[in-house]
Each structure stands twice: as structure tokens, then as C-alpha cells.
Amino acid sequence: MSSGLVALLDDVAVIARAAAASLDDVAAGVAKAGTKAAGVVVDDAAVTPSYVTDFTPDRELPIIWKIAKGSIRNKLLVLLPIALLLSAFLPVAVTPILMLGGLYLSFEGAEKIIEKLGGAHHGETLADEIIDAAAFEKARVAGAIRTDLILSAEIMAISLAQVEHNPIWVQAAALAAVGIVITAAVYGAVALIVKMDDAGLHLVKESKSAGARALGRGLLRAMPIVLQLLGSIGTLAMLWVGGGIILHGLAELGLAAPEHALEALxxxxxxATGPLGAVLGWLAYAVGAALVGLVLGAIIAVVVHLVTRSKAH
Structure with missing residues (x-):
């Protein structure tokens, strides 16, 4: 009896050690994957505020929450199973699919720039009179979730590449953890950014400290500029992420010259730039990738608009 109990306890100890080791594998995979995906996370955080600026303050957090829920669905219910299935059964399809996403991001970014330069606006914008505010908000949220889907696909692909040699359940757990952590980080940061003006107004109205009131006034003056700047960075981020995905995809498919040329630059x-070399070298690559995205996106935008106009006629 006692020997059976000892044997059972030994078995439990072995299972516990195996489970601990497996959790260590997942944690290591999450850390490695999250680090590699950090660049796209920054782009995601820059893109998202453009979808919630200029709404009334009472709608900002609900809109962010809707986009965040859509982002979680994108990562856990759509991209995670697709990534695991493609990795297991059709890994050659991953690169072309990502490249299509890169073309979509390039198109979105190029169209925004064309509109800023005086081109025709397509669909409602905040410069137009909004007849149906609920429908406009729904369309804006849907657009943000579509863009998030492409950025999330890149995050999941980068993450999967870091854990692809692990058992499939470790891959799934690591990708799920990365998706949840990154979504919380991105949309938590976005919520803080878009509510900073409300914090400034609260300080101006409620604080008894002259220093706090001055800080509040500074926030109120700065936040419109910050949000406008983030909107521009978000547009550029679409272009450099889209262009970068396309360049990397071409290299994966055997046409490495464009990416190698940009890396050499x-x-x-x-x-050549000494202490600032790391930053300026990255910036050179980002600008080059953005130009690639802009050219390809502009071509797609022109084609789409011509097709749309011909259908209208």
C-alpha cells in the first residue's frame, strides 16, 4: 500500500516537473516571439489613434474597446488557427498571404496621402457632414479592425517563426499569450493617449496646485498636435510595414535584390553617421520601405478608383 502511494507520488512529481518545463517553454516562446514582434507593435500603436480622433470624448473609450475586442478576435479566433494549420500543412502559402496584406496596407496608406494632397475622398470622413453618426462609427471601427487584421497577421507570423520548432500546443499557447499581451499593451496605450486631453482638462478645473494647472494647460495645448502627429505616423507606418512585408516576401520567394539593396543602404x-548610426540606419530602411509601399499602394489606388469610376458611369 505504502509503496503504491510512493509510486503514485513519484508519478505526480514527474508530471509536475514536465508541466513546469512545458510552461518554461511557453514562457520562453512568448518572450522570444514578443521581442521579435515589437517593431510591428509600435506601428500598430501609431496607426490606431487615427481611428478615434475627433470623436466626442464619451465615444473614445467605447470605440477603443470595440477595436480591442475585434483585435483579440482577429488574433485568437482567425489568425491563430490559420497560422497553425498553414505552418503544419501549407507553409509555402504564408508568405504570399502576408504579401497580399502588405499590398492592402500600402493601398490604405497611399490613399490617405492622396486624400491629404487634395485627391478625392472615398467614403465619409470627419470633414464631411455626418448624417448617421452610428453608421459612421461602425464603419470607422470596421476599418480599424481590418487594418489591425493585417498588422496582427504580421505579428503572429513573426511570433510563429520563433516557436515553430516547438510542439504544436506550445506554439498555440505562445501565440495566444503574445496576442493577448500585445493587444492589451497597444490598446491600453492608445486609451491613455486619447484621454490625456481629458486628464489635462480635469487638472485645469479641479486642481488647487498652480503647477498641476499649468501641466493641465500644457496637455490641452499639446494633445491635438500629438494626435495629429500620431495620425501622420500611422499613415507612414502603414506604408513602411506594407512595403517591408512585400520586400521580405519577395526575398523569401527568390527575388532578394530589392531587400538586399535597401539593407545595404x-x-x-x-x-557613416557614428553614434546615431543605429537610428539613422533603421530610418533609411524604413523610408525606403515606405517609398516602395507608397508606389505600389498608389498604383493600386489609381486602379481601384478607375474601376470604381467606370462602374459608376
């Missing part, structure tokens, strides 16, 4: 700039 980046290394040359980094070598």
Missing part, C-alpha cells in the same frame, strides 16, 4: 547610412 541602411548599413551604409549607419556606418
Amino acid at each position: 541602411s548599413h551604409a547610412v549607419a556606418a
